[in-house]
Amino acid sequence: MASKYDGLARIIIQNVGGKDNIISLTHCITRLRFTLNDESKAQTEILKETDGIASVIQKGGQYQIVIGNEVSDVYDAVCAVGHIKPGGAVDEDGTAVAEAAPAAKKKQNPFDAFISIVTSVFTPCLGVLAACGIIKGVLAMLVAAGVLDGAGSTYNILYSLGDCFFYFMPILLAYTASKKFGLPELEGMTIGAAILYPYLLGSSTMVHDSLFGIPVVMPATGDYTSSVIPIICSIAFAAWFEKLYAKHIPSSIKLFAVPLITCGVTFCLTLWVIGPVTSIAAQGLSAVFTFLNSISSVLLGAVVGGLWQVLVMFGLHWALVPLGINDVSVNGFTFILAGMLGTTFAQTGAVVAIWIKSKNKKLKSLCPPAFISAIAGVTEPAIYGITLPKKTPFIITCVVSAIGGGVLGALNTVQYNIGALGIFSWPSFVNTATNDVSGMIAAVVVSLACTVAAFVAVLVTYKDEK
Structure with missing residues (x-):
């Protein structure tokens, strides 16, 4: 179906060097984020002067075209006009791949790679994350104003909606991280669900302090509910690990063997190593800001x-x-x-x-x-x-x-x-x-x-x- 942004999409594709120059394409809240074979082929000044484009930024291996609030519609138009397949398996911040341009991925420095990962993992969540945060804040205001009973049924039910995203964040981030790193989403979500299983909660009476005799150190909060960094690192490892060994698994058993090995190994390593190390690192970064705050x-x-x-x-x-x-x-x-x-x-x-x-x-x-x-x-x-x-x-x-x-x-x-x-x-x-x-x-x-x-x-x- 034709879109009112088709004309703009054609201009964009032509002036980023054509479809063959596109390695990958995704978008965040306001920007189209291209990874191009050769950025020198892009006509930056023409794009900057085009109605509907606010600016163009070249940063971190990405060619970013700032659109504004209509970015998702323009993204859809670019994909349709350029016959670009959304949701292709691409790293380096790409979730939409031009079928005619299966070029090698660009290398990024560690910091740019980090920004790429964070953008890809968190951008799809921001709308729902904001909605849930607003619900929790409004409920708190209504209780403070005496309009709502903080122990009543209405509050409890609505708070469940407001808090659910934060509580089950490892599962939800596992989905977006899996898309980013190229891991089957259900495998990633299974790993996220496993670390949130009731047996492993801080309130659980079940013993969970060791696995095969190796100590299990839980985060300072007591469990992985609402955690962020551990699950992203776990999914990154799982994706790398699966690509490493999956090709050696016989086709006759691959259907169940690959998820079994990936989920089993990643889950164990998350509890033994990935979870404790990343939790400590995250606490350390937070401590730096806390220290700065304590100074002034x-x-x-x-x-x-x-x-x-x-x-x-x-x-x-x-x-x-x-x-x-x-x-x-x-x-x-x-x-x-x-x-x-x-x-x-x-x-x-x-x-x-x-x-x-x-x-x-x-x-x-x-x-x-x-x-x-x-x-x-x-x-x-x-x-x-x-x-x-x-x-x-x-x-x-x-x-x-x-x-x-x-x-x-x-x-x-x-x-x-x-x-x-x-x-x-x-x-x-x-x-x-x-x-x-x-x-x-x-x-x-x-x-x-x-x-x-x-x-x-x-x-x-x-x-x-x-």
Whole structure:
């Protein structure tokens, strides 16, 4: 079926060097992420000037085309027009493969590879993760306001929906990680389900301190519910291990032998080695941020707030997301990502100021969708389409965001859920254990202050280019 984005899709395919130049294609919240055979064949300047494209970024072995909120529709159109098969088995952040371009995969440095993995594993989860976080936050607000009984049936049932994603995160992440690493999804989900089996829970009365006489060390939380990093590493190992041996298994028994060997070996190694080591590593990274926070929470908040938009520009913000999620799962809260709250609202204020003051019709037409996106927490359209090209507004938003992050740090404001963005992130600052809403009040005040500060500063300084 024809799409209104078919024309844009054809332009994109032609100017990334044609279908034969495409190794893989996937998308995140706002960007098409290509892996190309030869990036020099891409016509970057033409793409940047194309209506419907906010910007083009070349980073980490990926050719990223920033679209905005319509990215999933454009992705579908590119796949349809280019006869690209979504869901192909490709590493290096690719989930859609051009059948005509089975080229060798590009090598990435360790950090770029890490960002690629995090993007692929977490991006499919963000919508549901945000929805569940909003449910938990709203429930906490309703209890705090006396509208809902925190021990009542309605609360318990709805809380089950809000908390289920976080509780069963190893199973759900096992699915997306399996797609990333090329492991059959059901095998990955089986490994995730096994480490969450009731016998292995911290509340279990069943003995589970050793396996074949080898000690089993569970995480500091007592079990793997809500854990993040251990299951991703386990699936990465399982995918590598299965590719290593599966070709030697006779076809007559491969149907059951391969899942038996992969799941059995990976499950044992997860309990013996992968789980304990990755849990300690994750706790160590979190401890670094905790240490920085203990020195100066204001400094930590200012650094995160001031640099967040720069990290977003290069896709490096994904490096902090799993740390924040892991922090919530282990400690019940995180300050790692709280400092970036002001960035969304600083961009919102800047966009409104330019919308009002600019006489450029094309620029003004970009402002309404960028404004709506920014309120919802997606700032790429505002960054790439409006503030960054004008430079000064972008710098202003970074400064305002740094101040906002510092204020949140000074107030010791933390998040109790991760996933929701923009105004929808406010409920995540409600303490769901005590129903304390003071954190949300601080978040709302700082958000509005950042919006007003950026609006005024940009309104006073902005001038259309002549």
